[in-house]
Amino acid sequence: MEKIAVSCEEPSLDSPVDPRFGRAAGFLIVDPDTLEFSYVDNGASQAMSQGAGIQAAETVCRSGAKVVLTGYVGPKAFQALFAAGIKIGQNLEKMTVRQAIDKFNAGEVDMATAPNRMGHGA
Amino acid sequence: MKELVVISGKGGTGKTSLLAAFASLANRKALCDADVDAADLHLIMDPRIKERYDFESGHEAVINSDMCTQCGLCRELCRWNAISEDFIVDPIACEGCGVCYYFCPEKAIDFPLKTCGEWYLSETRFGPMAHARLGIAEENSGKLVSLIRKEGKKLAEKESLDLLLTDGPPGIGCPVIASLGGATATLIVAEPTVSGRHDMERVVELAAFFKVPAMVCINKYDLNPDMGQAIEAFARERNVTVMGRIPFDPVFTKAMVQGKTIFEFDDRSEGSKAVKVIWENLVKGLETSTCREQS
């Protein structure tokens, strides 16, 4: 099964989904069938004042995940994820990583075709 | 939490005085001065700085003359003419692209991180405030604007405040773009002059470009009522809500000289009455569905 990257505030399935993609604290890379996971820190992107989303997209891409679940993805990160062939599920803040995965498994997450808000500009 | 960003296109139309006046009227808000290039809001807010941080951003090339063989490759590659004939980098011309550093065959070029300003978290008589000071002649003002707005939002969230009032910079370039991104709405302060109209039109276009809902008010309206009406007509045509008119009133300058908001100085002045009406309209405007919630 394809692995899923979920933006999270801490390295646990019960962590809240971090609403920000680019500036998320980190990502849980989860196998949606077994719920086995690994954690990638996103601290380096968090500290960036520019290009954080692009950097986070690179991080997710390197992890091998094929799907991203998060709150929102900025336009540049969106473009980058899209180019890497990674699918994007948004508006999943205000729940835990586990709940987001359940929702995804139940087929209740719409995969976005456009970014849902603009970034912070230059 | 919602964020209202006050911008103008043209400088000197009264953004900061107006924002300070709103601070007098708004409940449960935090303040943010995103005009990091020529910050003035602190002159009225008189902030007590509680936390102070360096703003580090970008790099700058420095040639180590002991190791440099003056081969000239860096001068050839540098597109900013930032390296002199005697191989010294002009820090003002250096763009921080790192091309010289990357290609120097002698590894004679350092590329240290630059400190290009300071930012502060403060307390004021109107609530918490995030503000900054970009070093003179420095770059990356857009990045500092993004950072200070992020910090402003954190301040507001920490105290569960409902609103962030952000004072934006003039123009339509990098720092303005950085102050609009993701805002709930923007208030454009226009003045009824040929320049004011021209600049307001460009900034309305900018807000539309970045899909930020825009509202407009006209300061010093009576200087040229015909021009004021023309600006309002343009605004309506572009779906920019007209929030009200402020007469030319010396109360703004008088209050500023004393470091006060116009309401603290004289809440019965013509200017104060007009601003109160605009504020009431803004509160309604921020509640309407066209304005998005911050997350």
Add this chain to the structure above:
Amino acid sequence: MIISIASGKGGTGKTTVATNMAVSLGGDVQLLDCDVEEPNAHLFIHPVINEVKTITTPVPEVDMEKCNLCGKCGEICQFKAIVVIGKTVLPFPEMCHSCGGCMEVCPEKAITETGRELGVIERGSRNGLEFVHGKLRVGEAMSPPLIRKVREYARPDVLTIIDAPPGTSCPVIASMKGADFVLLVTEPTPFGLNDLKLAVGAVKILGIPCGLIINRSDMGDDKVKIYAEKENLPILMEIPFDRKIAEAYSRGEMIVEVMPEWKEKFLKLYQQIEEMSFHKNH
């Protein structure tokens, strides 16, 4: 000679001074409006425009046939303007600073340069006065490259007057660097003074002689004058607040048009600047 007119704070009257001085002096003068984000001088000069040029800045374009996905372009770029992700290379042209590093570093010569539009430059004249301004494309973040292009129109054989943008960061530096004199226009208010100090700091870094003009000189307080005295900054002109001037300005009319007696004052202003920069250079 190049005179750059700057201010720190916006709306203090840079354009008023630049246009009135240019028109008062008449021939052998060029006015370059370098406030490319919000150019206004043309609204007062009403030049006949006879040249319009689109200005671009080079940004990378990748030939995926040649690319071996080595990632060196993403590594050298300081601005996150190009990334190698998955099986593709993604340039973000709007973030590119046009340094050419990615093109230089690419071992497969897969990167060439195309243009990103910065805006336009318009050139024209009015009664012998040469006029040039830049207009930044709405949505474009970087104004300094366009400002530098406008400044390429400066001719060494005439007087060049530059109308600079407000602030103290890179666009202002791009408009003042290499000038022979900087005229700082301020107003006698706390905001005016605070921003004036920043502008004076920028002028000092560049090592250019400068003088002050105090606009709306009778509104506010006397702290700008005290500061000017302490810093030894000459006050070259004071323009009192006059509703007639403000209203004329609002209609796009210059002071010298509604009050012709001001022409003498602007001529004298220029003479003073000429003397000051003469003494500095000799």
